[in-house]
Amino acid sequence: MKSLAALLRQSGEPLPYATTRPLEIVEVDLAPPGAGEVLIKIESAGICHSDLSVVNGTRPRPLPLVAGHESAGVVVEIGAGVKGLKVGDHVTSVFLPSCGKCAECTTGTPAFCSVGASSNARGEMISGGSRISFNGTPVSHYNGVSCYSQYAVLDERSLIKLPEDIPFDIAALFGCALLTGIGAVRNSAHAKAGQSLGVWGLGGVGLSALIGAVISQASPIFAIDPVASKRELALELGADFALDPNENLRDHLPAGVLVAIECAGRADTLKAAYEATSRGGTTVTVGLPPATEMLSISALSLVSDVKTIRGSYLGSANPRVDIPEFVDFWRAGKLPVEKLLTSVSPMAQVNEAMDALQSAQVVRQVIHPHSGVWALENS
Ligand SMILES: [Zn+2]
Numbered sequence: 001m002k003s004l005a006a007l008l009r010q011s012g013e014p015l016p017y018a019t020t021r022p023l024e025i026v027e028v029d030l031a032p033p034g035a036g037e038v039l040i041k042i043e044s045a046g047i048c049h050s051d052l053s054v055v056n057g058t059r060p061r062p063l064p065l066v067a068g069h070e071s072a073g074v075v076v077e078i079g080a081g082v083k084g085l086k087v088g089d090h091v092t093s094v095f096l097p098s099c100g101k102c103a104e105c106t107t108g109t110p111a112f113c114s115v116g117a118s119s120n121a122r123g124e125m126i127s128g129g130s131r132i133s134f135n136g137t138p139v140s141h142y143n144g145v146s147c148y149s150q151y152a153v154l155d156e157r158s159l160i161k162l163p164e165d166i167p168f169d170i171a172a173l174f175g176c177a178l179l180t181g182i183g184a185v186r187n188s189a190h191a192k193a194g195q196s197l198g199v200w201g202l203g204g205v206g207l208s209a210l211i212g213a214v215i216s217q218a219s220p221i222f223a224i225d226p227v228a229s230k231r232e233l234a235l236e237l238g239a240d241f242a243l244d245p246n247e248n249l250r251d252h253l254p255a256g257v258l259v260a261i262e263c264a265g266r267a268d269t270l271k272a273a274y275e276a277t278s279r280g281g282t283t284v285t286v287g288l289p290p291a292t293e294m295l296s297i298s299a300l301s302l303v304s305d306v307k308t309i310r311g312s313y314l315g316s317a318n319p320r321v322d323i324p325e326f327v328d329f330w331r332a333g334k335l336p337v338e339k340l341l342t343s344v345s346p347m348a349q350v351n352e353a354m355d356a357l358q359s360a361q362v363v364r365q366v367i368h369p370h371s372g373v374w375a376l377e378n379s
Protein backbone atom coordinates (compact mmCIF):
# COMPACT_ATOMS: atom_id res chain seq x y z
CA MET A 1 0.00 0.00 0.00
CA LYS A 2 0.96 3.66 -0.34
CA SER A 3 1.74 5.85 2.66
CA LEU A 4 3.01 9.39 3.06
CA ALA A 5 6.18 9.27 5.14
CA ALA A 6 9.12 11.45 6.21
CA LEU A 7 12.10 10.07 4.27
CA LEU A 8 15.68 10.91 5.22
CA ARG A 9 18.07 10.42 2.29
CA GLN A 10 21.03 12.45 3.55
CA SER A 11 22.08 13.23 7.12
CA GLY A 12 24.15 16.22 8.26
CA GLU A 13 22.38 18.82 6.10
CA PRO A 14 22.87 22.39 7.32
CA LEU A 15 20.45 24.10 9.69
CA PRO A 16 17.80 25.37 9.63
CA TYR A 17 16.01 22.22 8.52
CA ALA A 18 12.96 24.34 7.73
CA THR A 19 15.04 25.51 4.73
CA THR A 20 17.16 22.46 3.83
CA ARG A 21 14.27 20.04 4.54
CA PRO A 22 16.26 16.80 5.12
CA LEU A 23 13.03 14.97 5.96
CA GLU A 24 11.05 14.84 2.73
CA ILE A 25 7.36 13.98 2.81
CA VAL A 26 7.08 11.39 0.04
CA GLU A 27 4.79 8.53 -0.87
CA VAL A 28 6.46 5.24 0.05
CA ASP A 29 5.29 1.69 -0.65
CA LEU A 30 4.64 -0.62 2.28
CA ALA A 31 4.71 -4.40 1.84
CA PRO A 32 1.93 -6.29 3.61
CA PRO A 33 2.80 -7.38 7.16
CA GLY A 34 4.77 -10.63 7.20
CA ALA A 35 4.54 -13.42 9.76
CA GLY A 36 4.34 -11.95 13.26
CA GLU A 37 3.91 -8.42 11.89
CA VAL A 38 1.06 -5.94 11.85
CA LEU A 39 0.11 -2.84 9.88
CA ILE A 40 -0.52 0.19 12.07
CA LYS A 41 -2.31 3.42 11.26
CA ILE A 42 -0.06 5.91 13.04
CA GLU A 43 -2.11 8.52 14.90
CA SER A 44 0.64 10.36 16.81
CA ALA A 45 4.45 10.31 16.69
CA GLY A 46 6.93 11.97 19.04
CA ILE A 47 9.93 14.10 18.02
CA CYS A 48 12.76 12.61 20.06
CA HIS A 49 16.38 13.65 20.29
CA SER A 50 17.52 10.32 18.80
CA ASP A 51 15.64 11.20 15.60
CA LEU A 52 17.42 14.55 15.53
CA SER A 53 20.75 12.73 16.01
CA VAL A 54 20.03 10.62 12.93
CA VAL A 55 19.04 13.73 10.93
CA ASN A 56 22.13 15.69 11.98
CA GLY A 57 24.40 12.67 11.51
CA THR A 58 25.74 12.25 15.05
CA ARG A 59 24.03 8.84 15.19
CA PRO A 60 24.65 7.31 11.76
CA ARG A 61 22.06 4.87 10.47
CA PRO A 62 21.68 3.12 7.09
CA LEU A 63 20.00 5.54 4.68
CA PRO A 64 17.57 6.18 3.21
CA LEU A 65 15.27 5.61 6.15
CA VAL A 66 11.84 6.58 7.39
CA ALA A 67 12.44 8.30 10.72
CA GLY A 68 10.46 8.19 13.96
CA HIS A 69 10.55 5.69 16.81
CA GLU A 70 7.94 6.87 19.34
CA SER A 71 4.30 6.45 18.37
CA ALA A 72 0.77 5.34 19.04
CA GLY A 73 -1.80 4.07 16.59
CA VAL A 74 -4.37 1.46 15.66
CA VAL A 75 -3.87 -2.02 14.21
CA VAL A 76 -5.44 -2.16 10.73
CA GLU A 77 -4.11 -5.50 9.41
CA ILE A 78 -2.40 -8.50 10.96
CA GLY A 79 0.10 -10.90 9.39
CA ALA A 80 0.18 -14.68 9.77
CA GLY A 81 0.66 -16.06 13.23
CA VAL A 82 0.05 -12.83 15.15
CA LYS A 83 -1.31 -13.90 18.51
CA GLY A 84 -1.37 -10.91 20.82
CA LEU A 85 -3.06 -8.27 18.65
CA LYS A 86 -6.17 -7.95 16.51
CA VAL A 87 -7.54 -5.36 14.09
CA GLY A 88 -8.75 -2.28 15.97
CA ASP A 89 -6.38 -2.64 18.93
CA HIS A 90 -4.71 0.55 20.14
CA VAL A 91 -0.94 0.20 20.52
CA THR A 92 2.21 2.07 21.43
CA SER A 93 5.55 1.23 19.85
CA VAL A 94 8.79 0.29 21.62
CA PHE A 95 12.03 1.27 19.85
CA LEU A 96 13.79 -2.02 20.59
CA PRO A 97 11.97 -5.21 19.65
CA SER A 98 12.70 -8.04 22.08
CA CYS A 99 13.14 -11.42 20.37
CA GLY A 100 12.16 -13.36 23.47
CA LYS A 101 14.77 -16.05 22.77
CA CYS A 102 18.29 -14.59 23.17
CA ALA A 103 20.34 -14.82 26.37
CA GLU A 104 19.32 -11.29 27.37
CA CYS A 105 15.60 -11.84 26.77
CA THR A 106 15.52 -15.18 28.58
CA THR A 107 17.34 -13.79 31.62
CA GLY A 108 14.82 -11.00 32.21
CA THR A 109 16.59 -8.11 30.46
CA PRO A 110 14.63 -7.61 27.21
CA ALA A 111 15.92 -4.00 27.01
CA PHE A 112 19.29 -5.50 26.09
CA CYS A 113 17.97 -7.91 23.42
CA SER A 114 21.00 -8.51 21.18
CA VAL A 115 18.88 -9.67 18.23
CA GLY A 116 16.75 -6.51 18.32
CA ALA A 117 19.81 -4.29 18.75
CA SER A 118 21.43 -5.90 15.72
CA SER A 119 18.36 -5.57 13.46
CA ASN A 120 17.96 -1.94 14.59
CA ALA A 121 21.58 -1.19 13.65
CA ARG A 122 21.02 -2.75 10.21
CA GLY A 123 17.79 -0.78 9.72
CA GLU A 124 15.84 -3.99 9.27
CA MET A 125 12.80 -5.60 10.80
CA ILE A 126 13.69 -8.05 13.59
CA SER A 127 12.72 -10.94 11.29
CA GLY A 128 14.94 -9.47 8.56
CA GLY A 129 14.62 -7.17 5.57
CA SER A 130 12.56 -4.06 4.96
CA ARG A 131 8.85 -3.59 4.35
CA ILE A 132 9.33 -0.04 3.02
CA SER A 133 10.41 1.02 -0.46
CA PHE A 134 10.56 4.26 -2.41
CA ASN A 135 10.56 4.22 -6.22
CA GLY A 136 11.37 0.51 -6.04
CA THR A 137 14.43 0.95 -3.77
CA PRO A 138 14.39 -0.58 -0.27
CA VAL A 139 14.24 1.93 2.59
CA SER A 140 15.60 1.28 6.10
CA HIS A 141 13.38 1.06 9.14
CA TYR A 142 14.37 3.20 12.11
CA ASN A 143 14.55 1.09 15.26
CA GLY A 144 11.87 -1.21 13.84
CA VAL A 145 9.28 1.59 14.09
CA SER A 146 9.57 4.26 11.30
CA CYS A 147 6.47 6.05 12.50
CA TYR A 148 6.83 9.38 10.67
CA SER A 149 4.41 7.79 8.25
CA GLN A 150 0.67 7.46 7.87
CA TYR A 151 1.01 3.68 8.09
CA ALA A 152 3.83 1.45 9.31
CA VAL A 153 4.58 -2.27 9.42
CA LEU A 154 5.87 -3.28 12.85
CA ASP A 155 6.74 -6.60 14.38
CA GLU A 156 4.30 -7.66 17.09
CA ARG A 157 7.34 -7.67 19.41
CA SER A 158 7.72 -3.89 18.91
CA LEU A 159 4.20 -3.18 20.14
CA ILE A 160 2.32 -3.00 23.42
CA LYS A 161 -1.47 -3.08 23.45
CA LEU A 162 -3.14 -0.21 25.29
CA PRO A 163 -6.63 0.49 26.57
CA GLU A 164 -8.63 2.70 24.19
CA ASP A 165 -9.19 5.55 26.66
CA ILE A 166 -5.55 6.70 26.58
CA PRO A 167 -5.23 9.64 24.14
CA PHE A 168 -2.82 8.87 21.27
CA ASP A 169 -0.64 11.93 21.99
CA ILE A 170 -0.13 10.63 25.54
CA ALA A 171 0.32 6.99 24.53
CA ALA A 172 2.92 7.95 21.90
CA LEU A 173 5.32 8.99 24.66
CA PHE A 174 5.01 5.74 26.60
CA GLY A 175 7.41 3.77 24.38
CA CYS A 176 10.45 6.08 24.46
CA ALA A 177 10.41 9.19 26.68
CA LEU A 178 8.55 7.61 29.58
CA LEU A 179 10.07 4.15 29.31
CA THR A 180 13.58 5.65 29.19
CA GLY A 181 13.14 8.38 31.82
CA ILE A 182 10.97 6.63 34.38
CA GLY A 183 12.90 3.39 33.82
CA ALA A 184 16.23 5.11 34.54
CA VAL A 185 14.95 6.16 37.96
CA ARG A 186 13.05 3.03 38.91
CA ASN A 187 14.86 0.17 37.12
CA SER A 188 18.43 1.47 36.76
CA ALA A 189 18.91 3.64 39.87
CA HIS A 190 16.33 1.80 42.02
CA ALA A 191 15.54 5.18 43.60
CA LYS A 192 13.72 4.88 46.90
CA ALA A 193 11.52 7.16 49.00
CA GLY A 194 13.54 9.79 50.83
CA GLN A 195 16.63 9.52 48.62
CA SER A 196 18.00 12.75 47.18
CA LEU A 197 17.91 12.81 43.38
CA GLY A 198 18.96 15.11 40.57
CA VAL A 199 17.98 15.13 36.89
CA TRP A 200 20.28 16.82 34.37
CA GLY A 201 18.70 17.83 31.04
CA LEU A 202 14.97 18.55 31.03
CA GLY A 203 13.75 17.33 27.65
CA GLY A 204 11.05 14.70 27.25
CA VAL A 205 13.22 11.98 28.80
CA GLY A 206 14.56 14.18 31.62
CA LEU A 207 11.12 15.40 32.65
CA SER A 208 9.88 11.81 32.47
CA ALA A 209 12.71 10.90 34.84
CA LEU A 210 11.50 13.69 37.09
CA ILE A 211 7.99 12.24 37.02
CA GLY A 212 9.56 8.87 37.92
CA ALA A 213 11.40 10.51 40.82
CA VAL A 214 8.13 11.98 42.13
CA ILE A 215 6.42 8.57 41.81
CA SER A 216 9.36 7.01 43.70
CA GLN A 217 8.99 9.74 46.37
CA ALA A 218 12.65 10.72 46.07
CA SER A 219 13.43 13.82 48.16
CA PRO A 220 14.71 16.40 47.69
CA ILE A 221 14.52 16.42 43.89
CA PHE A 222 16.81 18.72 41.86
CA ALA A 223 16.21 19.57 38.19
CA ILE A 224 19.08 21.10 36.23
CA ASP A 225 18.79 22.77 32.81
CA PRO A 226 19.92 26.04 31.20
CA VAL A 227 16.41 26.85 29.87
CA ALA A 228 14.33 28.82 32.40
CA SER A 229 10.94 27.66 31.06
CA LYS A 230 11.99 24.03 31.51
CA ARG A 231 13.10 24.72 35.07
CA GLU A 232 9.70 26.30 35.78
CA LEU A 233 7.96 23.25 34.36
CA ALA A 234 10.15 21.00 36.53
CA LEU A 235 9.03 22.88 39.65
CA GLU A 236 5.42 22.51 38.52
CA LEU A 237 5.97 18.75 38.08
CA GLY A 238 7.32 18.33 41.61
CA ALA A 239 11.01 19.26 41.68
CA ASP A 240 12.09 20.89 44.96
CA PHE A 241 14.94 22.84 43.36
CA ALA A 242 15.45 23.87 39.73
CA LEU A 243 19.00 25.00 38.97
CA ASP A 244 20.87 26.53 36.08
CA PRO A 245 23.94 24.34 35.25
CA ASN A 246 26.16 27.23 36.42
CA GLU A 247 24.75 26.92 39.95
CA ASN A 248 26.39 24.51 42.36
CA LEU A 249 23.99 21.83 43.58
CA ARG A 250 26.16 21.35 46.67
CA ASP A 251 25.32 24.91 47.78
CA HIS A 252 21.84 23.52 48.45
CA LEU A 253 22.77 19.98 49.44
CA PRO A 254 26.43 19.83 50.57
CA ALA A 255 26.65 16.02 50.42
CA GLY A 256 25.41 15.89 46.83
CA VAL A 257 22.59 13.70 45.54
CA LEU A 258 22.42 9.98 46.13
CA VAL A 259 20.93 9.45 42.68
CA ALA A 260 21.99 11.49 39.63
CA ILE A 261 20.20 10.96 36.31
CA GLU A 262 21.94 12.42 33.25
CA CYS A 263 19.57 12.93 30.31
CA ALA A 264 21.33 15.59 28.23
CA GLY A 265 23.50 13.18 26.25
CA ARG A 266 26.67 15.22 26.77
CA ALA A 267 29.93 14.10 28.36
CA ASP A 268 30.35 17.43 30.20
CA THR A 269 26.86 17.08 31.69
CA LEU A 270 27.62 13.50 32.72
CA LYS A 271 30.77 14.76 34.43
CA ALA A 272 28.75 17.44 36.28
CA ALA A 273 26.17 14.83 37.33
CA TYR A 274 28.93 12.50 38.54
CA GLU A 275 30.60 15.27 40.51
CA ALA A 276 27.28 16.18 42.15
CA THR A 277 26.72 12.54 43.17
CA SER A 278 27.21 11.93 46.90
CA ARG A 279 29.47 9.33 48.52
CA GLY A 280 27.95 5.92 47.95
CA GLY A 281 25.68 7.37 45.28
CA THR A 282 24.81 6.28 41.75
CA THR A 283 25.09 8.26 38.52
CA VAL A 284 22.83 6.90 35.78
CA THR A 285 23.32 8.10 32.22
CA VAL A 286 20.53 7.90 29.70
CA GLY A 287 21.46 10.43 27.00
CA LEU A 288 23.28 9.44 23.84
CA PRO A 289 26.34 11.66 23.28
CA PRO A 290 28.17 11.64 19.93
CA ALA A 291 30.38 8.51 19.68
CA THR A 292 33.53 10.67 19.71
CA GLU A 293 32.91 12.20 23.18
CA MET A 294 35.08 10.93 26.07
CA LEU A 295 34.34 11.17 29.79
CA SER A 296 37.03 12.44 32.15
CA ILE A 297 36.48 12.01 35.89
CA SER A 298 38.65 11.58 38.96
CA ALA A 299 39.61 7.89 38.91
CA LEU A 300 40.26 8.05 42.65
CA SER A 301 36.80 9.40 43.52
CA LEU A 302 35.10 6.34 42.04
CA VAL A 303 36.77 4.22 44.72
CA SER A 304 37.22 6.60 47.62
CA ASP A 305 33.67 7.95 47.33
CA VAL A 306 32.28 4.45 46.54
CA LYS A 307 30.35 5.74 43.55
CA THR A 308 28.61 3.81 40.79
CA ILE A 309 28.24 4.95 37.18
CA ARG A 310 25.62 3.07 35.27
CA GLY A 311 24.38 3.24 31.70
CA SER A 312 20.66 2.84 31.09
CA TYR A 313 19.19 1.95 27.70
CA LEU A 314 15.42 1.80 27.19
CA GLY A 315 15.21 2.48 30.93
CA SER A 316 16.48 -1.07 31.62
CA ALA A 317 12.79 -1.76 31.21
CA ASN A 318 10.60 -4.71 30.50
CA PRO A 319 8.08 -2.83 28.34
CA ARG A 320 5.43 -5.51 28.77
CA VAL A 321 5.53 -4.91 32.52
CA ASP A 322 6.41 -1.20 32.68
CA ILE A 323 3.97 0.20 30.11
CA PRO A 324 0.82 -1.37 31.66
CA GLU A 325 2.04 0.18 34.92
CA PHE A 326 2.19 3.60 33.18
CA VAL A 327 -1.49 3.13 32.29
CA ASP A 328 -2.28 2.67 36.00
CA PHE A 329 -0.16 5.71 36.93
CA TRP A 330 -1.87 7.80 34.24
CA ARG A 331 -5.34 6.79 35.48
CA ALA A 332 -4.28 7.66 39.05
CA GLY A 333 -3.21 11.15 37.92
CA LYS A 334 0.48 10.46 38.60
CA LEU A 335 1.60 10.78 34.99
CA PRO A 336 1.01 14.38 33.84
CA VAL A 337 2.27 13.57 30.33
CA GLU A 338 0.16 16.36 28.81
CA LYS A 339 2.44 18.86 30.55
CA LEU A 340 5.39 17.48 28.51
CA LEU A 341 3.59 18.16 25.21
CA THR A 342 4.87 21.42 23.77
CA SER A 343 3.02 21.20 20.46
CA VAL A 344 1.00 19.04 18.12
CA SER A 345 1.72 19.59 14.40
CA PRO A 346 0.95 17.99 11.05
CA MET A 347 3.71 15.69 9.74
CA ALA A 348 4.54 18.26 7.03
CA GLN A 349 6.10 20.38 9.77
CA VAL A 350 8.54 17.67 10.88
CA ASN A 351 11.59 19.70 9.77
CA GLU A 352 10.40 22.76 11.71
CA ALA A 353 9.90 20.47 14.71
CA MET A 354 13.51 19.25 14.39
CA ASP A 355 14.70 22.89 14.37
CA ALA A 356 12.67 23.58 17.51
CA LEU A 357 14.19 20.54 19.23
CA GLN A 358 17.68 21.60 18.16
CA SER A 359 17.03 25.01 19.74
CA ALA A 360 16.41 23.19 23.08
CA GLN A 361 13.38 25.40 23.76
CA VAL A 362 10.80 22.61 23.53
CA VAL A 363 10.08 19.52 25.61
CA ARG A 364 8.09 17.01 23.54
CA GLN A 365 6.46 17.76 20.22
CA VAL A 366 4.22 15.26 18.48
CA ILE A 367 3.22 15.13 14.84
CA HIS A 368 0.07 13.76 13.26
CA PRO A 369 0.71 11.94 9.96
CA HIS A 370 -2.91 12.22 8.78
CA SER A 371 -3.64 15.89 9.34
CA GLY A 372 -3.13 18.68 6.86
CA VAL A 373 -0.19 17.12 5.07
CA TRP A 374 -0.88 18.19 1.52
CA ALA A 375 -2.44 21.49 2.47
CA LEU A 376 0.77 22.47 4.23
CA GLU A 377 3.16 21.06 1.63
CA ASN A 378 1.40 23.02 -1.08
CA SER A 379 0.98 26.25 0.85
ZN1 LIG B 1 13.50 8.38 21.67
Ligand SMILES: [Zn+2]
Nearest residue numbers: 099102105113
Ligand atom coordinates in the same frame (compact mmCIF):
# COMPACT_ATOMS: atom_id res chain seq x y z
ZN1 LIG C 1 16.26 -11.09 22.56
